[in-house]
Amino acid sequence: MRHPLQGEYRVKMYADRRLAYTYLFPAVILVLVFIYYPAVLNIFYSLYRWSAFSEKKIYVGMHYYNRLFKDPVFYVALKNNALYAVISLVFQVGFGLIIAAILEEKFMRKFQAFFRTVYFSPAVISLTVVGLLWQLIYNSNIGIVNAFLKLIGLGNYAQDWLGSSKTAIFAVIAVSQWQYTGYIMILFLVAIQKIPYELYEAAMIDGANRLQMFFNVTVPQVKEMILVCTTITIIGAFKVFDEVYVMTAGGPGRSSEVLATYLYRSAFRNDEMGYAAAIAFVIFVITFVLSFLQIKLFRTGADA
Amino acid sequence: MNKMTFSERITRAIIFIWFSFYAVCIIYPLLWMFLSGFKTSRELFISTWSLPEQFKWQNYAMAWKIGVGKYFFNSIMVTVFTVLLTILVSAFAAYALSRFEFRLREVFLMVIVGGLMLSPQVGLISLYRLLHTFGIYNTYLALIIPYVAYRVPFTVFLMRSYFLSLPREVEESAYIDGCGSFKVFWHIVLPMSKPILATSALLTAMFSWNEFMFALVFIEDKNLRTIPLGLMNMRGELTTNWPVLLAGLALSALPMIITFILFQKQLIRGLTAGSLKG
Numbered sequence: 001m002r003h004p005l006q007g008e009y010r011v012k013m014y015a016d017r018r019l020a021y022t023y024l025f026p027a028v029i030l031v032l033v034f035i036y037y038p039a040v041l042n043i044f045y046s047l048y049r050w051s052a053f054s055e056k057k058i059y060v061g062m063h064y065y066n067r068l069f070k071d072p073v074f075y076v077a078l079k080n081n082a083l084y085a086v087i088s089l090v091f092q093v094g095f096g097l098i099i100a101a102i103l104e105e106k107f108m109r110k111f112q113a114f115f116r117t118v119y120f121s122p123a124v125i126s127l128t129v130v131g132l133l134w135q136l137i138y139n140s141n142i143g144i145v146n147a148f149l150k151l152i153g154l155g156n157y158a159q160d161w162l163g164s165s166k167t168a169i170f171a172v173i174a175v176s177q178w179q180y181t182g183y184i185m186i187l188f189l190v191a192i193q194k195i196p197y198e199l200y201e202a203a204m205i206d207g208a209n210r211l212q213m214f215f216n217v218t219v220p221q222v223k224e225m226i227l228v229c230t231t232i233t234i235i236g237a238f239k240v241f242d243e244v245y246v247m248t249a250g251g252p253g254r255s256s257e258v259l260a261t262y263l264y265r266s267a268f269r270n271d272e273m274g275y276a277a278a279i280a281f282v283i284f285v286i287t288f289v290l291s292f293l294q295i296k297l298f299r300t301g302a303d304a
Numbered sequence: 305m306n307k308m309t310f311s312e313r314i315t316r317a318i319i320f321i322w323f324s325f326y327a328v329c330i331i332y333p334l335l336w337m338f339l340s341g342f343k344t345s346r347e348l349f350i351s352t353w354s355l356p357e358q359f360k361w362q363n364y365a366m367a368w369k370i371g372v373g374k375y376f377f378n379s380i381m382v383t384v385f386t387v388l389l390t391i392l393v394s395a396f397a398a399y400a401l402s403r404f405e406f407r408l409r410e411v412f413l414m415v416i417v418g419g420l421m422l423s424p425q426v427g428l429i430s431l432y433r434l435l436h437t438f439g440i441y442n443t444y445l446a447l448i449i450p451y452v453a454y455r456v457p458f459t460v461f462l463m464r465s466y467f468l469s470l471p472r473e474v475e476e477s478a479y480i481d482g483c484g485s486f487k488v489f490w491h492i493v494l495p496m497s498k499p500i501l502a503t504s505a506l507l508t509a510m511f512s513w514n515e516f517m518f519a520l521v522f523i524e525d526k527n528l529r530t531i532p533l534g535l536m537n538m539r540g541e542l543t544t545n546w547p548v549l550l551a552g553l554a555l556s557a558l559p560m561i562i563t564f565i566l567f568q569k570q571l572i573r574g575l576t577a578g579s580l581k582g
Contacts, residue, residue, distance in 0.1 A: 012479075013475070013476065013479045013485065013488075014403045014404045014405055014485070015404075015405060016404070016485070017404070017406040019400075019404070019485055020400040020404035020406050020409075021400075021406075023396040023397060023399055023400035023404075023489075024396070024397050024400045024401070024412055026393045026396065026397070027393050027394060027396065027397035027416055027456050027460060028397070028412060028415060028416065030393065030449070030452060030453040030456055031415065031416055031419045031453060031456055031457060032415070033434075033453070034427070034431065034434075034449065034450055034453030034454070035419045035422050035427060035453055035454065035457075036415075036419070036422070037430070037434075038426070038427030038429075038430030038431050038434060039422050039426050039427055039430070041430040041433075041434075042426060042427065042429055042430050045429055045430060045433075052432070099323075099326075102319060102323070107316055108319075108323075111323075114327075115323055115327060117565075117568065118327045118330050118331060119326070119327070119330060120564075120572075121330065121334075121561065121564060122330060122334075124510060124560045124561065124563070124564040124571070125514075125557045125560055125561065126513065126514030126516070126531070126532050126556070126557075126560070127514065127516060127532075128514070128516050128531075128532035128533075128535055128536065129532075129535065129553050129556050129557045132535055132536075132539060132549070132553055133333065133337050133550075133553050134333070136340075136546060136549070136550065137333055137336070141349060142340075142348045142349055142352070142546060144332070144333070144336055144352060147352040147353070151353075178329070178330070178333075182330070183575070186572055186575065186576065187575070187576055190572070190576045235423075239423045239424075239425055241425065241516070241517050242516040242517065242532075245516075245517075245520075246516075246536065259425075260425050260517075263425060263428065263429075264428075264517075264520075264521075267428070267429055267432075268521065273429055276429055277429045277430075280425060280426050280427075280428060280429055281426075283423065283425045283426055284422070284423075284426040287421075287422075287423045287425075287426070288421050288422065291420060291421035291422075291423075292421055295417075295420070295421065
């Protein structure tokens with residue numbers, strides 16, 4: 001039963017607006033000064049020619065954007081980010097869902113905890129450690145990738161994976177799949193566990209087989225999670241920096257450059273801060289639109 | 305259950321082999337890292353698949369001495385302060401947003417959680433300037449403050465929904481007994497929220513322990529580098545002394561692996577609540 005005075009006390013207790021603002025103050029200031037303000041400032045910075053080491057700024061208007069859209073390296077980077085997104089969708093979202101669904105099958109339940117823990121574990125290790133580790137694993141002299149290929153008789157395919165402009169970006173993307181498929185799998189596992197069992201029973205009574213149950217029950221029931229995972233995977237693909245910087249730094253040549261490494265190179269290697277800011281603005285547009293979608297999708301997902 | 309058909313057995317066997325193979329693909333590189341850290345350079349070249357003949361603990365000791373020890377200290381400093389500040393700032397904000405009645409509540413919620421839509425890459429150039437202006441470039445604060453700022457939106461989001469789910473009867477009786485809202489927050493709401501505080505702390509710790517880009521740009525002094533940057537530095541200095549580098553990598557990965565094994569449940573709860581990649 002409700003306490004008769006409850007409502008009244010609640011009103012009094014939490015009516016002090018000034019107190020609420022005091023509690024909010026540190027969080028709001030931090031977010032405004034260190035997240036929003038830099039994003040706005042970045043637009044302004046992209047309109048000037050300036051160097052990290054001097055105060056002088058020369059207004060150049062849209063010059064850097066015009067240059068960017070004619071810059072072949074920009075398109076290489078954009079293409080690599082898109083490759084990142086597509087391959088990650090297939091492996092992380094596609095296989096992640098399939099693996100999660102199989103782990104929830106009765107005959108795999110016994111082993112679920114083991115496989116789940118193993119598959120997820122690389123996701124907690126820093127990208128730097130993983131990147132440096134895989135650089136050695138890909139190494140032609142000491143690495144285990146080529147050694148393994150030789151072991152199983154595919155020695156012809158052994159090559160300098162990170163050192164060739166044809167394979168470098170794929171080798172880097174493969175490492176991300178190794179690291180994050182288990183993470184997306186966990187998200188699906190949690191979503192699948194929430195599906196009411198009656199739905200499967202009903203499908204069984206209708207004579208559905210496993211595959212039909214996967215497509216007619218599991219997939220529609222985790223639809224929201226599929227959308228969320230799709231957006232976070234694509235956002236992640238367009239923000240990628242650490243693993244590329246650590247393993248190839250965008251090379252050989254510019255073959256594995258992505259937007260974020262190109263941004264870094266422009267700013268802190270070539271000292272073209274304005275140009276870097278223009279690249280940052282492109283990242284902003286792409287990730288902002290996608291994040292906006294994600295928040296919308298996640299909200300509907302939470303209500304459902 | 306009726307008897308399994310032959311094709312069902314085959315399917316199960318194939319699935320099991322596939323899953324085991326995948327598990328080996330995950331575990332073996334990590335195992336290789338730990339074991340190769342014990343090898344001599346010569347062994348690393350010629351006996352790829354065998355165990356080290358003698359466990360060369362000196363590699364690990366050397367990795368620790370030439371840098372990892374120092375980087376650990378820096379990472380711990382940055383992580384501890386990032387976690388404490390993030391939790392404190394976020395808890396206060398989440399409390400205000402989940403309890404108080406005021407007109408701009410929804411606006412503030414949107415402003416804070418909306419921070420999630422802006423990725424760190426977008427602010428990198430401006431922050432670099434801003435930290436110079438504030439005079440904290442190349443100090444621990446150059447990492448701690450941006451880390452806290454970028455963690456607050458998600459942490460507020462997590463904590464607010466948890467606070468909303470808490471029953472309010474205790475808070476109200478405490479208020480009737482004469483407690484102010486700060487006391488209620490500190491002695492009632494926070495202790496009741498231990499699970500979400502633990503989850504938030506873990507996720508924040510993982511973030512700041514592993515963060516690379518800000519650490520690369522905002523710290524110049526070798527002695528202030530956190531682990532991810534320190535390791536890059538080591539790679540440069542060690543050139544081909546790979547066993548020591550591998551030992552350093554293993555040492556750096558260890559705290560996260562142990563934390564994960566101990567706190568799997570809290571971690572997964574946090575990750576699935578937000579569906580956001582580090």
